[in-house]
Amino acid sequence: MVDTVDNPFAPTLVEQKKERVASVAKWTTFAMAVSLVVPMLLIIGLIIAKGFPAISMSFLLENPRQSGAAGGIWGPLVGTFCLTLVCLGIVAPIGVLAGIYINEYAPDNKMTRAIMIAVTSLAGVPSIVHALFGLAAFVTALGLGKSVLVAGMTLAVMTLPVIITSTREALSAVPRNFREACWNLGASRWQTIRTIVLPNSISGILTGVILVVARAAGETAPIMLTGAVGFKPLETEGIERWLPYHLGDDFMAMAMHLNTISRDVPNMPVENKFGSALVLLVLILAINSLAVGVRVWLRRRKRW
């Protein structure tokens, strides 16, 4: 009985074919998306598997010896830490204030558009060109010498657009009527920014700052011409063994260390290479997850 009556809503041949195409397309795009995830998991898994045996307290706390072939990674770790601190100390205030200017003060005119174009162009400058800039401006023109300070300044220029963009986004997420209410109470522009806009956007700004830390800790090209060295014999005793660098010294950094040991150092145990890569990768991913955490926290705390 049921079989004899045609279902008037049954898909026609053309419709069936269209559905098939759609489903093929859906699964193809899915496969493409998965093909991004799989190599990532494989690579991270491989680095963990091969690098984990090398990780020990002495590996983390010893300074490299024999051009990096033996010993641990304490020196490069401290170098990366100092470098990031210098970079952050320079770029965080300037970048946040620049973001405040663009979002809160800048009139809609040609000058502001020029500033925006500058931010876009700065973000697109290749890292090796930043290295050339650091070399030309700070080392050659200012005569500062290749050092932690110069490398930090170079990284600060490189990360400036990151922090400007994220600050601006965080500020523009604060609704306009918050500001208007504050102005109506007689507050000035700066009072409004200080008491209303900044407290409501602080987590967004923080996310940007954390991303800058991750970027600064992972970059190699800008520091390799401006102060980072592949290997530097360090003191074995006293405070210098633990805090080896002054602001004006050349230094070792994790990223540069990985570059050196993966190319220039022969007869090095493979676990130690993977160990260094693992430490750098975990460091960067941990900093990034901190940024994600702050973002989630922001979303929960949001009151509008």
Place this chain on the structure above:
Amino acid sequence: MDKAPVTSSFRASLPRVFEKMIEFLIRTCGWSSIICVAAIFIFILREAAPILPRLNWVEFFTTTNWRPNPALGNTPHYGALALIIGNFAVAIVSMLMAVPVGLAAAVYVSEFAGDKTREYLKVAIEILAAVPSIVWGFIGLTVLNPLLIKYAGAELGTNLLNGSILLALMSVPLIVSISEDALRAVPDSFREAALALGANRWETVYRVLFPAARNGLLAACMLGVGRAVGETMAVLLATGNTNQIPHSLVDPIKTLTATIASEMGEASTGGDHYRVLFVIGILLLLITCSINLIADYVIKGAKAKANG
């Protein structure tokens, strides 16, 4: 009414002075990006300037004879053609892999995926974007290198294909996130109209969303190219550093970026070699800046059109 109105005094004017100072500071910092861009151009040009009139430009752009440190008595040659071709070859091959995968992944994330899957995929893509370029280079050198020798029949595992695979993985997150933004920027009414006319999900994507988001998708690909052209560490470690025009996918090459990174250390400050490397820097700066500015213009144009 028991208090007298506050008269203007030094105390009362202090906050205003402070406010003027902080606003001055904010304005100054607002200019920082312009100052930085100008400084980059000026200082790099300043280092390159002495050689600009002397450099044999025809040789620079048309020959592959790159001999910055010749044997005593011979003149150095600066023919960068192989470097330029190498740079673009690795960028183009990587885009051939990254663009289809990136666009498809963006379509899946934006149009097909459920909320949970979307979140997971986005986290994965963010992790991919966070891996530093030196770690990619390390992976190319230690993981892809033996694989390519074994399965692709390459003599040297560090070659054009190795670098391209790494660059593809590095630039895919950028392509996905910008394409996804572009697809999401298409108003839902477009999708609803297409579905109401009887189109299924894929037809909506193919016939409605792609044309509507065309500019954004184009810009995503261009920014991917910009990223690939300017990348240094991964190609330095993974492409073999051989100054030649590649004839096959598994030929080792050398790029402009890797040349600067590997030769700047041995070039004496102020010498010709040093200055030619700065000329290469200017070339890179011009290429990437124009790619980025055009992409930015394309995105802005798309937004202006969408807003009416």
